[in-house]
Amino acid sequence: MRSMRRGIKEMDLLLMTYAEHRLSSLSGEQLDLYEVLLEENDQDLYAWVSGKDVPPDDLSDLLEDVARVFREAGRATGKGA
Numbered sequence: 001m002r003s004m005r006r007g008i009k010e011m012d013l014l015l016m017t018y019a020e021h022r023l024s025s026l027s028g029e030q031l032d033l034y035e036v037l038l039e040e041n042d043q044d045l046y047a048w049v050s051g052k053d054v055p056p057d058d059l060s061d062l063l064e065d066v067a068r069v070f071r072e073a074g075r076a077t078g079k080g081a
Helices: 010-026 030-038 044-049 057-075
Strands: none
Touching: 010 030, 010 044, 010 057, 030 057, 044 057
């Protein structure tokens, strides 16, 4: 639920897509890191995932995966970035 009720629609879409595709397969450690990501400000998250700003080292791989999943989901449906 926290992935889709963010505050800005762009992050709702990005994180909801990620949660639908990846959440069930994440390890406990990965889920903990995802929880850390969910605590971040939407404007910062969007700047990091869009490449406008450099993300913190501990979140960079996860944010790359969020962006990758969103792009791949969009290609699969013909609606993506």
